[in-house]
Amino acid sequence: MTDNAHTDTTAPELAQQGTIEHLDPNLLEIGDNVRDVAELTKEFVxxxxxxxxxxPITGVRSAENLEVVRIRNGQRRTLAAREVGLATVPVYVLPSAAADAAEDLIERVVHQIxxxxxxRALTDAQRAKGIQQxxxxGMSVTKVSKKLSVHKDTVKAAQTAAGSQAALEYLDSTQISLTEAAALAEFENDPAAMERLVNVAGTGRFDYTIEQLRIEAASxxxxAKEAQKWVERGYTVLDSRPSSWDPTMVPLNHLVRIDAEGTEADATxxxxxxPAQWAxxxxEGTALVDKTTGELVNEDDVDWATEDEDDAVPEDGLRHANTVEDRDVFNAEYFCLDYAAAGLAIAQRRARQYFPELVTGEDDDTDAAQAEAQARAEADAQAEADKxxxxxxxxxxKLGSAAIIVRRExxxxxxxxxxAPKGAVGFVADALARDAYMLTGLHADDTAAELLGLKENQPVRTHTKGLDASADARAQVILLGMxxxxxxxxxxKDAWRNPGIIGGTASWARNVTGGEYLKFLVSQGYTLSPVEEVITGERTSDQVYDEYLAEAQAA
Known part of the structure; x- marks a missing residue:
């Protein structure tokens, strides 16, 4: 079969050459344009x-009046030049080959399209590399910002992103923004973390995920530091829970000591x-500790009536509540690597359950034995549930702590x-009508001052002093902040434990609930994190925890 397609090998006819002229933008005739709305942004101007x-702007000299140059491409540049007062602009002036008005229109539209x-615009990755150059x-961030007419935060984000090859690759291959790419650079050595961020890029959960990852990294x-201490003491540190059927990795609570008479006593x-015999x-867990020494403290030794009362004197034999705090600690669960060498044995009740080949003597099928076995099984199940x-x-x-950071920002x-934003005045009126004493609550004024951007230890009243009638609108914003x-x-951080409740349920409570508070923020454009959805009643704590475990497993 013959290909009869004709190939034109003749060279295209060259258009007539134009000339570069520097002309007064006010004398240029803009005329018709395919771009029928010439929007001028602040950054462009x-x-x-x-x-x-x-x-250079492109234009055509009028055949009727040679002093008139009609713009073909560059109306936005012309309008901006007029606005900022430029004396001249470069114009590439082309001759027109149109024989009539119809040809002139076609020539103009082709040129403009x-x-x-x-x-083709620069990619964000290319822009970031250019800014880094x-x-x-030797150019400062401020000067780059001014020269490129972009915000300084954008320049800083570009600088950060340009320092990470992985961030630049994501900029080229995904729809993430320059600011999001800069955030990725922080986790360049953690591909799983970067992937989690990319998956939520462009959503309200991006900032929350950043804070969550930071907390996870700190944990x-x-x-790792705690594990090193145990290794130095001679223990084997496990990365995950071993199988219950592994005789070389037996949990401490499955072991017993056997005396000379054959009586079992639980190992402790x-x-x-x-340490060589144990893993x-x-x-992680939490414990009450002395603020200064870090030593564990029994909560029964604390006079809780003195909490947040620095001058209060605790009762005899008790300590001041402000001397202790809850702190994250690491607990150890022991597994024996060689129980025989450790002088221990597997409890018969555990052997029947996990190691039937190690059962000694005849099975006791009495009702009492079965009841005991059932009770122990239920106790084990409850212990696992409690754990x-x-x-x-x-x-x-931890998720709550991450949410607090993003929410307050x-x-x-x-x-x-x-x-004040739409709906704010009504929300404030309803909140104060139902709970007039909320403004006197613990840390209420300090938190309001923080949210209003006041200097440390500066009360809100210093921000309202001297406000006159012309400041009514701003005063409403301050009241909203309070x-x-x-x-x-x-x-x-633990508000999820009482979902939707601060003093009662939404239907009849005098106080504003946590769910109502968060839903107001949502009405203002806030995106709830999963743990905050527990507070609003949209999800359960178990659902969020299972999702958290799945993410951790995937990582």
Whole structure:
């Protein structure tokens, strides 16, 4: 079969050459344009003011009046040049080959479409590299910001992103922003963390995930340091829980000591005498400790009536509540590597369950034995449930801490407004009508001051002093800040444990609930984190914890 397609090998006819002229932008005739709305952004006008017109405008000299140059491409540059007062702009003046008005229209439209469609913008990665080159050449962030007419934060983000090859690759291959790419650079050595961030890029959960990853990284670092201490003492440190059927890794609570008469006694931590015979699985928990020494403190030894009362005197035999604090600690679960060498044996009840080949003597099928076995099984199940609950509390409290950071950043930005946002005045009125004493709550004023951006230890009243009638709008914003500060102060990292409740349920409570507070923030554009969705009642704590475990497993 023959290909009959005709190939034109003749060279294209060259268009007539134009000339570069420097003309007064006010004398240029803009005329018709395919771009029927010439929007001038603040950044674009600033760029023209700072750098002038770098890319020449194109135009055609009128055949009727040679003094008139009609713009073909560059109406935005022309308008901006007029606005900032440029005396002249470069114009590439082309001759027109049109024989009539129809040909002139076609020539104009082709020129305007081609010059716009065939232009290709820089990628964010290319822009970041370019900004880094300017900084490397000795230009300050401020000067780069001014020269490029972009915010200084954008320049800083570009500088950070340019220092990470992985961040630049994500910029090129995904839809993440320059600011998000800069955040990725912090986790360049953790591909799983970077992937988690990319998965939520462009959503309200991006900042929350950053804080969550930072907290997780801090926990991992603390765990590594704690593990090293155990290794130095001679223990084997496990990365995960071993199988219950492994006779070379038997949990301490499955072991017993057997006396000369054959009586079993449960093994305790006192049985752990030789580190070489034991492995440990470390897990985080919380404990009450002395603020100064870090030593464990029994909560019954504390006079809790003195909490937040520095001058209060504790009762005899008790200590002041302000001398202690809850602190994250690491607990160890012991597993014996060689129980025989350790002088221990596997309890017969455990042997029947996990190691039937080690059972000695005849099975006791009496009702009492079966009842005891059932009771122990239920106790084991409850112990595992309690263990899960403790770990869930610790995990979700960390998620709560991450949410607090992001939430307060959002509120702080919201309160920079000159006028209260829509719906705010009604929310404030309802909150104060139901709970007039909220503003006197613990840390309410301090939190409000923080959210309003006041200096440390500066009360809100210093911000309202001297406000006159012309400041009514800003005063409403300050009042909103006081109410949000009061609600935020009592929405701690563990607020998820009482979902939707601060003093009662939403249907009848006098006090504003945590769910109502968060839903107001949502109405202002805030995106809830998973743990905050527990507070609003949209999810359960177990659902969020299971999701947390799945993410950890995937990482």
């Amino acid at each position: 600033s760029s023209i003011a700072e750098n002038g017109v770098l890319v 081609v010059t716009n469609d065939q232009a 300017m900084i490397d050449a 991992a670092e603390a765990l 931590e006192e049985s752990v005498t030789d 440990v699985l470390l897990y 899960r609950e403790r770990r869930k509390v610790l995990a979700l409290n 959002f509120i702080t930005k919201l309160l920079t407004r000159k006028t 109410v949000l500060g009061a609600l935020e102060a009592r929405t701690g």
